[in-house]
Amino acid sequence: MNEPDTYTTDFPIQSFQDALLNWYRENHRKLPWRENSDPYRVWVSEIMLQQTRVDTVIPYFNNFMEKFPELKDLADAEPEQVMKAWEGLGYYSRVMNLQTAVKEVQERYGGIVPNTPEEISNLRGVGPYTAGAVLSIAYGVPEPAVDGNVMRVLSRILLIEEDIAKPKTRKLFEQAVRSLISHEDPSSFNQALMELGAIICTPRSPACLICPVQQECRAFAEGRQQELPIKTKKTKVKLAKMSAVIAYDQQGRMLIHKRSSTGLLASLWEFPNIETGLLNDSAGSEELQSYVYEQTGVEISFKGKIGYIEHVFSHLKWEIDVWEAVITAEPDELSKDWKAVPLTEAEKLAFPVSHQKMIKLAKEAILL
DNA sequence: AACTCGGGGTA
DNA sequence: TACCCAGAGTT
Structure with a gap:
C-alpha cells in the first residue's frame, strides 16, 4: 500500500x-x-x-x-x-x-x-x-x-x-x-x-x-x-442550435422554467427553450410554441426575434435564437417547475450565464 | 476508462 | 482559436 x-x-x-x-x-x-x-x-x-x-x-x-x-x-x-x-x-x-x-x-x-x-x-x-x-x-x-x-x-x-x-x-x-x-x-x-x-x-x-x-x-x-507535463488532449465540442422565448403576460411577468436537478445546469432557472436542429425560424418558433403549450398549457404569440446568443461550454456550444412573445391564454395554475414572474423576482433566482444574457436582451428590447 | 459538467482568463 | 483552471460523479 x-x-x-x-x-x-x-x-x-x-x-x-x-x-x-x-x-x-x-x-x-x-x-x-x-x-x-x-x-x-x-x-x-x-x-x-x-x-x-x-x-x-x-x-x-x-x-x-x-x-x-x-x-x-x-x-x-x-x-x-x-x-x-x-x-x-x-x-x-x-x-x-x-x-x-x-x-x-x-x-x-x-x-x-x-x-x-x-x-x-x-x-x-x-x-x-x-x-x-x-x-x-x-x-x-x-x-x-x-x-x-x-x-x-x-x-x-x-x-x-x-x-x-x-x-x-x-x-x-x-x-x-x-x-x-x-x-x-x-x-x-x-x-x-x-x-x-x-x-x-x-x-x-x-x-x-x-x-x-x-x-x-x-x-x-x-x-x-x-x-512537461505530458497530457493527451481531448476536444470535441458538440453544436446545438436552440430557440428560446421570453413570453410576457399582460402584467409584464415572464414565463420561466426550473431545470432538472440532475445534468446540465442542474436546478437553475431558464427561459423556455428547445433544440431546433436544422429547423428554420418559422418551423423553430412553431416547435417552441408547441413545447410551451404542452408543458404548461400557456398559449403564446410571437412578436419577433430580439437577439442571438452564442454560449460555449467545455463540451458543448449553444447557438440560441431569442424570441419575444406575449401570452394570450394561460391555465389557472402552473406546474411547480414553471413560474410567471416580474423581472425583479427573476433577478432573485439563479440563471445560467447564457440566460442572463437573454435577460439583458429583454431589457434592451423594452427600451426600444 | 471515458464522458459529463461552466465559465472565464490567457497566449 | 485552444488550453487550462486548488475535480467529482456517472456510465
Missing part, C-alpha cells in the same frame, strides 16, 4: 522541503480562505476552487461566507438562496452536493467536519483531492492533495512522463507526495506545491530563473521543462 515510489529515490527530499517551505512562507498570497484554518471555510474554498481560478473564486467566497458564515447556516439555508450565491460560478452540482454533505456533517458528526480520510471521503462531492486538501490544510494531516498544479509541478521536478490525462496517473503522484510531504507542516507543503504551480511553475512558460526549487528540478537540469 505505502510502497515508496521509484521517482523519489535519490531525490534530495530535505533540501526540497526546506526550499519550498521557505519560499512559501515569504511569498504566499493572502487569500480570504487563508485567514484561518476553519475546516468549514477550507472546505467551501476547495469546492469553489475545483476547476476554477483563484481570482474568480475570491468574490464568490467572500459573499458566500457573508451569507453562510458557519456550517450550520449553510445546512439550514434554502437551496434556492444557496444556488443564487453560486450563480455564474459553474459546475452547479458542486454546491448542491456541498449542502447535502454539510447537512450530513451537521446531523451525523454534530457539525464537526470529520478528520479521517475514510469519513471525509464519504461526504458527497469530496473526492481524493478535496479530502487531502481539507485534511492537510484544516487538520494538519499529512495526506496528498493532488490537483492539476501538483501534477504539473511534480512532473517537472521529478521528470515524470506519464500522461496526466489518464485517471490512473493521479495515484502515482499521490505516492510521490507521500514520499515528499513535510510531516511538520503538511498544510504549507501542499499549499506551497499549488502556489508554486500558480505563480512560478506555470503551464506555458515557467519562471525557472526565479524558482525556489530550481536546484532540485530534474526537468530544468535537462532543459525539458517546456515538454
Whole structure:
C-alpha cells in the first residue's frame, strides 16, 4: 500500500522541503480562505476552487461566507438562496452536493467536519483531492492533495512522463507526495506545491530563473521543462442550435422554467427553450410554441426575434435564437417547475450565464 | 476508462 | 482559436 515510489529515490527530499517551505512562507498570497484554518471555510474554498481560478473564486467566497458564515447556516439555508450565491460560478452540482454533505456533517458528526480520510471521503462531492486538501490544510494531516498544479509541478521536478490525462496517473503522484510531504507542516507543503504551480511553475512558460526549487528540478537540469507535463488532449465540442422565448403576460411577468436537478445546469432557472436542429425560424418558433403549450398549457404569440446568443461550454456550444412573445391564454395554475414572474423576482433566482444574457436582451428590447 | 459538467482568463 | 483552471460523479 505505502510502497515508496521509484521517482523519489535519490531525490534530495530535505533540501526540497526546506526550499519550498521557505519560499512559501515569504511569498504566499493572502487569500480570504487563508485567514484561518476553519475546516468549514477550507472546505467551501476547495469546492469553489475545483476547476476554477483563484481570482474568480475570491468574490464568490467572500459573499458566500457573508451569507453562510458557519456550517450550520449553510445546512439550514434554502437551496434556492444557496444556488443564487453560486450563480455564474459553474459546475452547479458542486454546491448542491456541498449542502447535502454539510447537512450530513451537521446531523451525523454534530457539525464537526470529520478528520479521517475514510469519513471525509464519504461526504458527497469530496473526492481524493478535496479530502487531502481539507485534511492537510484544516487538520494538519499529512495526506496528498493532488490537483492539476501538483501534477504539473511534480512532473517537472521529478521528470515524470506519464500522461496526466489518464485517471490512473493521479495515484502515482499521490505516492510521490507521500514520499515528499513535510510531516511538520503538511498544510504549507501542499499549499506551497499549488502556489508554486500558480505563480512560478506555470503551464506555458515557467519562471525557472526565479524558482525556489530550481536546484532540485530534474526537468530544468535537462532543459525539458517546456515538454512537461505530458497530457493527451481531448476536444470535441458538440453544436446545438436552440430557440428560446421570453413570453410576457399582460402584467409584464415572464414565463420561466426550473431545470432538472440532475445534468446540465442542474436546478437553475431558464427561459423556455428547445433544440431546433436544422429547423428554420418559422418551423423553430412553431416547435417552441408547441413545447410551451404542452408543458404548461400557456398559449403564446410571437412578436419577433430580439437577439442571438452564442454560449460555449467545455463540451458543448449553444447557438440560441431569442424570441419575444406575449401570452394570450394561460391555465389557472402552473406546474411547480414553471413560474410567471416580474423581472425583479427573476433577478432573485439563479440563471445560467447564457440566460442572463437573454435577460439583458429583454431589457434592451423594452427600451426600444 | 471515458464522458459529463461552466465559465472565464490567457497566449 | 485552444488550453487550462486548488475535480467529482456517472456510465
